[in-house]
Amino acid sequence: MNTAVGLFAAVCTTVSYFPQLKKCWETGSAGDLSLKMFLILALGVATWIVYGFLQQDIVIIIANAVSLCLLLGILYFKLREHRKA
Amino acid sequence: MNTAVGLFAAVCTTVSYFPQLKKCWETGSAGDLSLKMFLILALGVATWIVYGFLQQDIVIIIANAVSLCLLLGILYFKLREHRKA
Numbered sequence: 273m274n275t276a277v278g279l280f281a282a283v284c285t286t287v288s289y290f291p292q293l294k295k296c297w298e299t300g301s302a303g304d305l306s307l308k309m310f311l312i313l314a315l316g317v318a319t320w321i322v323y324g325f326l327q328q329d330i331v332i333i334i335a336n337a338v339s340l341c342l343l344l345g346i347l348y349f350k351l352r353e354h355r356k357a
Numbered sequence: 358m359n360t361a362v363g364l365f366a367a368v369c370t371t372v373s374y375f376p377q378l379k380k381c382w383e384t385g386s387a388g389d390l391s392l393k394m395f396l397i398l399a400l401g402v403a404t405w406i407v408y409g410f411l412q413q414d415i416v417i418i419i420a421n422a423v424s425l426c427l428l429l430g431i432l433y434f435k436l437r438e439h440r441k442a
Contacts, residue, residue: 274411281408284401291393304389308376316369323366326359 282335289342296349307350314343367420374427381434392435399428 296302317339324332381387402425409417 274408277404277411278408281401281404284397284404286401288394288397288401291397292391295389295391295394299389301389304380304384304386306377306380309373309380312369312373312376316366316371316373319362319366319369323359323363326362 279331282331286335286339286342289339289346293342293345293349296346300349302346302350302353305346305350307347310343310347310350314340314347317343364416367416371420371424371427374424374431378427378430378434381431385434387431387435387438390431390435392432395428395432395435399425399432402428 292305296305317336320336321333321340324330324336377390381390402421405421406418406425409415409421
């Protein structure tokens with residue numbers, strides 16, 4: 273039961289970045305996104321992966337690895353815009 | 358050691374929403390944010406709080422409670438804009 277709740281939470285917080293990446297992809301725009309938010313978030317998610325390895329918890333590793341990929345995609349759009357400005 | 362890494366990760370993923378909320382506050386603009394992202398994220402974070410209670414893990418409860426407050430603030434700006442449009 274606890275594991276199911278944890279898994280559901282992990283899936284939600286992971287897939288949530290997908291619509292944002294899709295939106296950036298479609299509009300090519302990321303002006304209202306906070307660069308600081310996504311940089312700190314990516315750092316945090318990368319640290320969760322380290323934590324997953326330390327705890328040998330495969331769920332934490334996989335969920336955060338997927339999140340990190342999506343976040344790096346969003347950061348790409350944000351940084352591209354940053355350079356244009 | 359493991360706990361320190363986990364705490365650092367939790368602090369990062371929690372405080373990351375703060376600059377985004379500050380940015381929305383200052384600009385009053387949230388057009389490039391994905392409503393779906395923040396709705397799913399808030400649902401996920403709320404589920405993490407439930408998980409924290411099930412596991413009786415005070416760190417999970419506090420970190421996610423703070424995140425949820427910040428996310429609700431961001432959602433307020435996003436929904437306000439949604440209604441205007």
